[in-house]
Amino acid sequence: METGDVRKHAADLPTEPGVYQFVSGETTLYVGKAVDLRTRVRSYADPRSARIRGMVKRADAIDFAVTDTETQALLLEANLIKRHQPRYNVRLTDDKSYPLVELTDHEVPRMAITRDPEEGSVAYGPYTDRGRVETVCKAIREIYGLRSCSEHKYRNRDRPCLDHEMGLCSAPCTGEIDTEGYVDDVDTVRRFFDGETGILADPIREEMNAAAKRENFERAAHLRDELDAIEAFHGGGEEAVSTRSDDQTMDVLAATVEGETARVARLHSSHGQLVDRSRHRLDSPTIESNEGDAADDGDSRDGWNDPDDEHGTVASPAAVLSAFLTQYYAERELPDAILLSERPTDDDVVRWLEGEGVSVQVPGAGREAKLVDLALKNARRRTGRTDELSALADRLGIDRPERIEGFDVSHAGGRAVVGSNVRFVEGSAETSAYRRKKLPDRNDDYANMRDLVRWRADRAIDGRDDRSDPDLLLVDGGEGQLQAAIEAITAAGWEVPIVGLAKADEIVITLDGPRDWPSDAPELRLLQRVRDEAHRFAVQYHQSIRDDVSTVLDEIPGVGPETRTRLLRRFGSVEGVRSASMDDLTDVDGIGEQTAETLQTRL
Incomplete structure (x- = not known):
């Protein structure tokens, strides 16, 4: 790209804050932010160094995105650097990015918190506080009932899901609300994200006051916290003030x-x-x-x-x-x-x-x-080649595996089968990058592992996973599980080093056969940490699936669909019902002392 081309591109840009990208083909060379996109990009037409001349010459296009504020431009720049890893930016070697909220480009749009919006979606953000974003999105779903399910689940339902029974979705999938009414609600939510805070804050404030008048102070306090998050949402936290203290x-x-x-x-x-x-x-x-x-x-x-x-x-x-x-x-x-x-x-x-x-x-x-x-x-301090990641690389003959993903499967005799996918970066767990998957019920560990790893591989190959590719895969199990995982990545065309770790003898299984490493070897301890975390996460998910509402509350005498819905709305989950006191249970409409005693006994 010549300097004249830069001026021509700059002339078409708005004078608003945003982010610009110098691009060569499909490759992003550099990402920058600007208070004024037109002025900032125009400055590249008069380079003050040989280095910028080289970068501009390599570029063949300039992409841009407008943001509402300078802060959003700063955070969007960080997200794009994470995603594209442009060679001309300073890049941190982890894969976290700031969350956005997307409304998808479907006839019946869904709302989701994401780091990688679908093509055609309208994305809002990025935002710095994921907890605040989750609170606001939950409030939106409680009031306007926007769906969050995948398109596959949406298209294949014949009755409303649990979200509808809990008051979190208006169930357009089964016609509980017509498409026109649902789209009207989506448009209202768009107005909220565009800055009309009152659309969401006003009904919550009214409900909070009503709950306080009924002396339902627990509900009123919950709504107050939601209201605080909503009213702070569009400010981006810029109104906050911090004072230093001993507990900081x-x-x-x-x-x-x-x-x-x-x-x-x-x-x-x-x-x-x-x-x-x-x-x-x-x-x-x-x-x-x-x-x-x-x-x-x-x-x-x-x-x-x-x-x-x-x-x-x-x-x-x-x-x-x-x-x-x-x-x-x-x-x-x-x-x-x-x-x-x-x-x-x-x-x-x-x-x-x-x-x-x-x-x-x-x-x-x-x-x-x-x-x-x-x-x-x-x-x-120089790390040298003595740290556990470098030692693991030497043992396996691979590059230093800064990103390791572990896989495990958990079930009860072929029922409630689930898989876990955990991620470690630089030897530490990155819990925000954990994923889990419900698998078909069957008592076949090899087939289950094959399906789990194939699911991860397909998402990576298709570009549907918002995480970067790992440097090493670890499956919980011996030769059978490892072979099943190898078949999965081979079929998907995903080339990633892979090993297994059998629990019984703590033997590392590689493509070249078993490896019996010293029990105190730091590289073995690292694999054990990844394996144990994958196992813990899988068991935790399996237990939650096993406690599914349809197989627990539905089997309790005196608890029908309406009572079940009231219980879930009050306590949030089966686990919440399980830990509730007698007084709390009998405070729910339709629950007498006998039913409360039955609930406590059965759960």
Whole structure:
């Protein structure tokens, strides 16, 4: 792309905040954000370095997306960097991103929280607080009944599902509401996401006041919390104010850069005590020659490179911190305070954090400065080839497996069959990336494992999984389970290293046969952690399926469909009913002392 082409593209862009992408074919070269898209992109027509000239020349198109606020542009930039891993951005090597809410492009749209919207969907966000997003979406479903089921489940229903009985869906699938009425409700929800808070807040406020008048204070308190989340939703948290206290949480971050690799060390403090530490690797922009690849025009607002480096050949620690802050805290809870070794190059990042109520400091002296020095020492510490991931790579003859996914199947004699898919990144569990699947009822462990792994492989091949591909797959089991998993990935055309770990003798099963590693080998301990977590997650899901409403509450005398619905609305789940007291149970309409005693006995 020539500079004249850049000017032509820029002239067509709006003067609003948003995100732009330099693209070559199907490859995203660079993602940036802007307060004014037209002005920002136009600046690339007059490069101030050989590096940006090289990047612009490689690009053949410029894509863009408009956002409502500068904060949304900042978070969308982080999401796109995570998704596309552009070679000219500083990139954190994990796969978290900020959640969006999508309304799909179906005749009867569904609402879902996602990190990778379907093609044609209308997506709102991204948002920093997933918990707040979940609260708001649940309130929307309680009032407007928008479905959240997959298209497959929607098309194949002959009676309303449990969501309808719990008051969370108006059941357009079976005609409980006509399509025109449902679409009207969807349009109302669109207006809420466009900024009309009262559409959702007003009915909840009325119900809260009514519950308080009935002296149903538990319900009123729940609605009050929902109302708080809704009223804070469109503010993006920018109205929040934080004060420092003894019970605050604090993260200490320090960055170092070595060649094309950067590292950030994080120390986490709670109640004045250091409780956790971790190190994270980031990839800096690739550099091939002095004519260069890494694009920078000297504007530090992009959080790109060191503005004092006239040649712009490396990313500075300050720029690394800018990239790390937005990418790392995707779907993670923000601390009350963050101490940094350097001030980030991107002032928008600091404004965003402070708007979310986080105190951001670069301490110069005292105890806090000593914590930053400690974080710097951790960032500079060389890992070498002795850590458990590198040892595992050496044992198996593969690249260092930074992302490991574990699989297990759980059932009771072929009933309530479920599968788990857990994910570890840099040796630590990433619970937000866990997935689970209900499998057909059958007492065949090999077939069950084959179906579970094939499901994961197909989603990866089709681009339907919002996670990046793992570096290693681990199945819970011996040669039979491993062979079944190999058949699954081979049939799908998914090329990923895979091993098994048998529980009985803790033998690692590979394509070349069993491996009996020392019981204290750190690489074996790592596989055991992944295997045990996959097993725990599968058993937990199996137990919840086994407690399915249709096989528990329906079998209890005195509990019909209407009473069951009231119980679920009051207590939220079968587990909630199980733990309820006699007084709580008899407080539900239709539940007398005898039925309450029966419930407690049966459950």
